Amino acid sequence: xxxxTQAPTSQILAAGRRMTLRCTxxxxxxxxxxxxxxxxxxxxxxxYSNTAGTTGKGEVPDGYSVxxxxxxxxxxxxxSAVPSQTSVYFxxxxxxxxxTEAFFGQGTRLTVV
Amino acid sequence: GENVEQHPSTLSVQEGxxxxxxxxxxxxxxxxxxxxxQELGKGPQLIIDIRSNVGEKKDQRIAVTLNKTAKxxxxxxxxxxxxxxxxxxxxxxxxxxxxxxxxxxxxxxxVSP
Numbered sequence: 675x676x677x678x679t680q681a682p683t684s685q686i687l688a689a690g691r692r693m694t695l696r697c698t699x700x701x702x703x704x705x706x707x708x709x710x711x712x713x714x715x716x717x718x719x720x721x722y723s724n725t726a727g728t729t730g731k732g733e734v735p736d737g738y739s740v741x742x743x744x745x746x747x748x749x750x751x752x753x754s755a756v757p758s759q760t761s762v763y764f765x766x767x768x769x770x771x772x773x774t775e776a777f778f779g780q781g782t783r784l785t786v787v
Numbered sequence: 788g789e790n791v792e793q794h795p796s797t798l799s800v801q802e803g804x805x806x807x808x809x810x811x812x813x814x815x816x817x818x819x820x821x822x823x824x825q826e827l828g829k830g831p832q833l834i835i836d837i838r839s840n841v842g843e844k845k846d847q848r849i850a851v852t853l854n855k856t857a858k859x860x861x862x863x864x865x866x867x868x869x870x871x872x873x874x875x876x877x878x879x880x881x882x883x884x885x886x887x888x889x890x891x892x893x894x895x896x897x898v899s900p
Contacts, residue, residue, distance in 0.1 A: 678830075705886055716793070716876060716892040717831070733889075764830050768886045773819045773838060776886060778830030 676700050680765050680779035687755050687786050695750040695782050697765030703777070704770045706748040707732075708740060710761040711781070717764065723748055724770075755786045789814040791879050793891025800867050801899055808894045810877035811859040817879040820853060820860045821888070825874045834875075835862070867898045 678699040687693050699706065705724045709717040709732075719732030723742040737759060739751045748767075752759055765779045790813040800806050812820075818839035823831035837844045837851045837860065844851050848867075853860040864871055874895050878888040 709890075714796075714892060717890040719887070719889075722887060732887075766830075772880060772886055773836070774886055775821070775833045775836070776888065778823075778832070780828075780830050 678765060678767055678777050678779040680763075680782050682782060683780070684783040685785070687752075687784060689756055689786055690754050693752045693755055693784070695752075695763055695765075695784070697748045697750070697779060698746050699748075699765075699767040699777070700746065701767060701769075701777065702745060703767035704745070705768045705774075706742065707766045707768075707776065708738070708748070708750045709764045709766065710734065711764060712761050720750065720763075755784075757786045760784060760786045789817060789879055789881050789889040791877060791889050791891045793877050793894060795894060796892065797895045797897070799897045799899065802867060802869060804867055806864045806867050806871070806896055806898075808862045808875055808877070808896070809859060810861070810879075810891050811857075812879040812889075813858065814879070814881070815855075815858065817881070819880040820851070821878050822849075822851060822862050823876045823878065823890075825876065825893075827873075831876055864896075867896075869898050869900055872896055872898045 681696045707722045708720040721740040723729045763782045766776045768774045768776045821836035825831040850863045877891040881887045
């Protein structure tokens with residue numbers, strides 16, 4: 675069982691370029707999330723989707739967009755990358771409900787130069 | 788919105804000692820409090836959680852306590868082992884009808900042999 679898979683594992687990106695981080699889960703979870711992790715700031719929610727076809731903004735959505743065309747995939751797009759978007763990005767998913775475990779991918783380390 | 792504070796940011800203990808990590812939250816509507824462990828190069832993984840109708844929960848060497856009145860909850864690890872070394876995150880849910888977590892800033896635990 676793969677669980678939740680992110681790609682790429684790491685990327686160095688020139689400022690101003692467009693980049694899509696991929697996330698796929700095989701657990702048929704309704705909800706999916708994107709977090710960024712920065713030293714001293716913990717995990718901050720960027721965008722979420724509680725079911726296919728719907729998305730919502732999290733704590734730090736500016737500069738990012740998401741789509742949820744189906745249950746399994748939840749890509750995160752940086753339209754025009756800036757150095758402040760250098761971070762480790764984690765995708766997560768959970769089953770429906772408010773007290774369910776969130777399963778995380780292994781992360782994507784993104785450096786914007 | 789919810790704000791979660793976590794202390795300490797780093798914690799060093801000798802193998803066999805106990806470790807305690809504390810978190811406070813601001814939103815009295817929060818009713819689910821998970822703890823995640825993140826090993827180097829990996830995504831966070833749930834280790835224990837507690838709901839607001841319970842004051843304490845144990846799972847082998849780990850336990851979590853919750854004080855709803857004071858709005859704080861703590862992770863207790865007894866008989867620490869080197870493999871407990873990791874970053875630990877507390878979280879609290881936003882009571883939005885589906886899973887949406889606000890994370891603390893993390894505690895780096897180092898267990899020395």
